[in-house]
Amino acid sequence: MHRVLEDPEQYPISLKFGWPKLSTNEKIFLASMFYPLFAIASQLSPEPRSSGIQVLETASYQLHCFQTLTGVKFLAVVDPRQTGVEALLRRLHELYADFALKNPFYSLEMPIRCELFDTHVRSALESAEKLGVANV
Template sequence: MHELSLTLLRDAPSRVAGIILTERNVSWPSYADSSTDEAAAHPHGLTAGTRVVYSLVIINKAGGLIYQRDFQAGLQKLSTNDYLVFAGTFHGVHAITRSLTPVFPYSAPATSNTSASTIPMTSTLPNPGLPKTGLEVLETERFRLTCFQTVTGTKFLLFTDPLMPNVDSVIAKIYELYADYVMKNPFYQLEMPVRCESFDRHLATWLRGR
């Protein structure tokens, strides 16, 4: 039996309120030996400490594909048209999930400088006061897709192993490299495909040296 659960992002004070999609297979209890090694149970023979980055996709604020790169050998190759369709589809799904984030009215607490009547405001759950966003994590048995959206609407989609820890810090570093070697490039045009050799080189070097 296949199950897809939808949950709200919790315990992330430094992140905006978002949505997590988790996909998993549900089956009857197994009576196998509990001493089975964790690496053997993983489809790729990896452990919880493994740091594997499969691919990076960058989408502009209009849903256009501006960057795609694989970092592991043996991955299934997709055509450029497939990636363009994926970028547009994810952009639409992200907008839909953003509209699903609950927003409830609330009143700011009164202070000595304000009157007893307060101004109605809105709150997002589970992190009141933070702006809402859309899909942030899509997890399956084979990979985890993590989405980081900038203030300007650019989306960084990172495909990693589902057991990889500290994905947020990896995306933060990728965004830092993007800001240094793409956005500061005087020849780069905003919202256009990224063709910066220095960004490719520093990105590959950093991922190999983690």
């Protein structure tokens, strides 16, 4: 049996702790559960023209929703202690606008297939993680 910590060739070791990544099916399930709640909250709100749910809080996580003026929603599941999630979601919206909406070959509601978009999103998430902002 190979022991990683006993093997000098394994150094430096980079350990990263966090929640396990959600599978695609889990993301779809979470989104499909969120959208009806969002619509109900918008209709039941005493505020006229309410934008619905912005943050859904539980003891173990928060679900943040950033809705654009066009109705596109960006969701982030984060630790309840995280701060600055809205700024991160705004940055992701900027990247979406720059790399998807300005692309004449992109079709709405389709996956974004753009290496440059992926690179910028990864960079934004890494920067946010270093600052302790969010695990999206």
